[in-house]
Amino acid sequence: MESSILESIGVEIIGVMSPVSICMFLVVLLVYSLSSDDPFSSTDSTIRTAANLVYVENPSDSVSQKLEGALLNAVVFVILIAIVTFLLVLLYYYHCTNFLKYYMRFSAFFVFASMGGSIFLSLIQKFSIPVDSVTCLLLLFNFTIVGVLSVFAGGIPILMRQGYMVCLGIIVAAWFTKLPEWTTWVLLVALALYDLVAVLAPGGPLKLLVELASSRDEELPALVYEARPTVAPRNGGGGSALGLLITGVMEAEAESSSSSIELQAVSRDNVNENEGRGGGGNIDYSVVTMEDFRNEEIQSVRESEEERSPLVRNFREGQLSSADNGQRFDRREGEIAAEAMRRGGVEIADRGIKLGLGDFVFYSVLVGRAAMYDLMTVYACYLAIISGLGCTLILLSVCRKALPALPISIMLGVLFYFLTRLLMEPFIVGTATNLMMF
Amino acid sequence: MTVAAGIGYALIALGPSLSLFVSVISKKPFLILTVLSSTLLWLISLIVLSGIWRGFLPFSSSSSSSSWWPYAILILTSVAFQEALRLFFWKLYQKLEDMLDAFADRVSKPRLFLSDKMLIALAGGLGHGVAHAVFFCISLLTPAFGPATYFIDRCSQVPFFLLSAIIALAFVTIHTFSMVIAFNGYAEGNKVDQYFVPTVHIVAGMVTLVNWAPGGCSVGIPVLYLIAILTLIHCGRMVWRRLTENRIRPGHS
Numbered sequence: 001m002e003s004s005i006l007e008s009i010g011v012e013i014i015g016v017m018s019p020v021s022i023c024m025f026l027v028v029l030l031v032y033s034l035s036s037d038d039p040f041s042s043t044d045s046t047i048r049t050a051a052n053l054v055y056v057e058n059p060s061d062s063v064s065q066k067l068e069g070a071l072l073n074a075v076v077f078v079i080l081i082a083i084v085t086f087l088l089v090l091l092y093y094y095h096c097t098n099f100l101k102y103y104m105r106f107s108a109f110f111v112f113a114s115m116g117g118s119i120f121l122s123l124i125q126k127f128s129i130p131v132d133s134v135t136c137l138l139l140l141f142n143f144t145i146v147g148v149l150s151v152f153a154g155g156i157p158i159l160m161r162q163g164y165m166v167c168l169g170i171i172v173a174a175w176f177t178k179l180p181e182w183t184t185w186v187l188l189v190a191l192a193l194y195d196l197v198a199v200l201a202p203g204g205p206l207k208l209l210v211e212l213a214s215s216r217d218e219e220l221p222a223l224v225y226e227a228r229p230t231v232a233p234r235n236g237g238g239g240s241a242l243g244l245l246i247t248g249v250m251e252a253e254a255e256s257s258s259s260s261i262e263l264q265a266v267s268r269d270n271v272n273e274n275e276g277r278g279g280g281g282n283i284d285y286s287v288v289t290m291e292d293f294r295n296e297e298i299q300s301v302r303e304s305e306e307e308r309s310p311l312v313r314n315f316r317e318g319q320l321s322s323a324d325n326g327q328r329f330d331r332r333e334g335e336i337a338a339e340a341m342r343r344g345g346v347e348i349a350d351r352g353i354k355l356g357l358g359d360f361v362f363y364s365v366l367v368g369r370a371a372m373y374d375l376m377t378v379y380a381c382y383l384a385i386i387s388g389l390g391c392t393l394i395l396l397s398v399c400r401k402a403l404p405a406l407p408i409s410i411m412l413g414v415l416f417y418f419l420t421r422l423l424m425e426p427f428i429v430g431t432a433t434n435l436m437m438f
Numbered sequence: 439m440t441v442a443a444g445i446g447y448a449l450i451a452l453g454p455s456l457s458l459f460v461s462v463i464s465k466k467p468f469l470i471l472t473v474l475s476s477t478l479l480w481l482i483s484l485i486v487l488s489g490i491w492r493g494f495l496p497f498s499s500s501s502s503s504s505s506w507w508p509y510a511i512l513i514l515t516s517v518a519f520q521e522a523l524r525l526f527f528w529k530l531y532q533k534l535e536d537m538l539d540a541f542a543d544r545v546s547k548p549r550l551f552l553s554d555k556m557l558i559a560l561a562g563g564l565g566h567g568v569a570h571a572v573f574f575c576i577s578l579l580t581p582a583f584g585p586a587t588y589f590i591d592r593c594s595q596v597p598f599f600l601l602s603a604i605i606a607l608a609f610v611t612i613h614t615f616s617m618v619i620a621f622n623g624y625a626e627g628n629k630v631d632q633y634f635v636p637t638v639h640i641v642a643g644m645v646t647l648v649n650w651a652p653g654g655c656s657v658g659i660p661v662l663y664l665i666a667i668l669t670l671i672h673c674g675r676m677v678w679r680r681l682t683e684n685r686i687r688p689g690h691s
Contacts, residue, residue, distance in 0.1 A: 005468075005538060005541060005542045005545070005547050005548075005550070006466045006468045006469060006550075006554050006557065006558075007465070007466050007467070007468070008545075008547075009467065009468040009538070009541070010467035010468045010470070010471045011467050013467065013471060014467040014470055014471070017474075374577065374580065375576065375577045375579070375580050376573060376577035376578075379481075379572050379573065379576075379577060380481060380485075383474070383477055383478045383481055384478075386474055387474070387475070387478045390471070390474070390475075416481075416485075419485050419489075420485070422492075423485060423488045423489045423492050424484060424485055424488040424573075426488070426492065427484075427487070427488030427491055427492065428484075428488070428573055428574060428577065428578075429578070431509070431512065431574075432574045432575075432578055432602060433578075433590065433598070434509065434590075434592075434649070434650065435590070435592070435593065435601060435602070435605065435646060435649035435650075435655060435658075436509050436512070436513060436643075436646050436647065436649070436650070437570070437574050437602075437605055437606070437609055437643070437646050438513045438516050438517050438520070438609075438639070438642070438643035438646070
């Protein structure tokens with residue numbers, strides 16, 4: 001019996017969804033295990049980052065005060081990100097690629113070592129794991145070095161690279177969950193809007209970056225999660241099953257004849273094409289920007305950086321679409337305050353879909369924030385985000401250009417969070433505690 | 439210890455669906471997507487229902503035990519809504535089936551087998567069931583991981599978490615397999631199967647009303663399991679019949 005088509009459809013989507021799910025799940029676990037005992041831990045109140053530069057939220061403030069402050073924070077944060085992204089475009093324009101590359105490596109090292117380290121430290125404290133400082137330091141050092149190598153260097157097994165990517169996402173997201181509640185929500189919405197503008201609007205920084213890179217015909221360094229098909233590559237015609245499915249349906253509706261060849265030709269015309277299909281004659285661009293930001297004690301030094309993603313591939317005929325990812329760090333008074341990885345685009349290529357690491361981070365931030373309320377909101381937000389991601393991917397295979405992955409998912413996630421919290425919880429608790437179910 | 443208990447409750451409710459998921463669903467990406475979208479659909483239905491009922495909740499839980507009837511209305515409306523949703527899901531599925539068949543022709547693979555159709559129905563049902571278990575049982579489990587447990591007055595022999603896990607298991611079974619029955623009934627135009635599913639759903643919902651009476655859960659839960667087993671048997675016989683028919687007349691369906 002031949003294998004049915006059920007096994008070949010949706011492989012790419014699952015390839016992206018499963019790491020996102022893992023990332024969210026681990027962040028939720030981390031949030032739970034670290035915050036369950038002392039919900040009023042002091043770190044929550046002392047953390048001060050670029051994301052709450054203007055206003056430090058206080059639980060006793062009035063609602064309007066919180067809203068105003070959170071809005072201000074979000075605006076400042078988004079403006080900072082926009083500035084850094086433009087700086088990045090500028091740097092890239094003047095060919096400072098090496099500088100960007102090395103700086104990005106350094107910052108990845110920094111994330112793994114210091115932020116990851118402090119998370120490990122709190123885990124060790126929480127579960128009272130008996131480990132001495134030398135061992136711990138050695139382990140952390142090894143973890144960090146391998147992490148930086150596997151994220152930026154070639155020749156590392158793809159599974160390990162993906163694992164470290166998810167790890168990076170988890171670490172950053174875990175830091176972001178320490179932001180105060182109102183600021184988090186407003187920030188997420190603001191970032192989703194910014195994402196929309198930066199990728200799609202003419203003159204948007206990320207769009208500029210992608211176009212710049214594609215006009216130079218080089219690859220931008222990427223902090224992108226690549227979902228490569230773990231199964232053996234499908235035979236030639238298989239390209240992207242999803243894209244084929246959807247385009248097939250659209251064609252069927254338009255009653256046009258089969259046009260997979262035509263589609264391919266079109267996709268070559270378009271420089272910014274996102275989806276390659278039909279056996280890989282296309283070139284893929286992956287754009288990721290990593291921006292780094294730090295405020296040392298007196299003045300803030302801003303540096304942005306980007307890095308080539310080592311796309312290890314046997315046959316590199318690929319065309320790519322663009323995913324961008326920005327990451328920024330902020331340091332204040334000698335300690336890392338926060339960092340944000342911004343943005344990602346998603347793309348389908350022959351090798352699978354790419355998703356910016358920033359999307360991982362902010363999805364997980366949303367779910368982690370939901371986890372601080374209740375499990376119910378976690379499930380609702382998870383489902384909303386995953387379905388938003390699914391919608392984005394489907395749109396992607398329809399539009400075939402780089403799309404922002406944040407807006408749909410974040411909007412759905414926020415919507416479902418509040419719907420669940422305000423409407424569903426009293427309903428469920430009211431019926432279930434009376435053992436009434438249906 | 440309490441962590442173990444919490445995980446245990448969760449596994450009671452979701453263990454069978456988890457093994458079903460791992461052994462059948464997870465190998466076929468499309469089925470995973472089906473599970474996810476059907477879960478989302480159920481969640482949306484729950485949100486809509488709770489939005490409708492939000493104005494009336496919580497019912498004043500006065501001591502008089504005669505106030506069970508608002509819950510009866512609630513369950514009745516909810517079940518009606520969800521059965522309407524099932525019809526909607528069926529319509530969606532039909533569209534999807536056409537798309538899949540067209541796609542299969544395009545890549546010159548065989549069209550959907552009968553077993554594939556049943557698997558899709560199973561995945562859809564599993565999504566509904568899992569959503570039920572997750573929202574009615576798992577999401578209330580958070581306190582179970584803490585250092586105490588919780589008993590409710592009307593059924594004080596067993597902890598509430600265990601009770602809700604057991605009830606959720608029955609509902610997961612009912613939801614999962616009644617979707618298979620329903621889809622098959624729609625496909626065959628079999629009136630009995632089409633009416634069987636809403637009936638089972640509504641009876642099962644009504645049986646949980648028995649829990650309202652003090653000590654009622656010792657009656658209600660066995661009856662609920664009877665219904666679940668009945669659904670299971672019906673589904674098993676129906677699938678067996680279809681498969682054997684199909685084998686005798688290959689290529690017919």
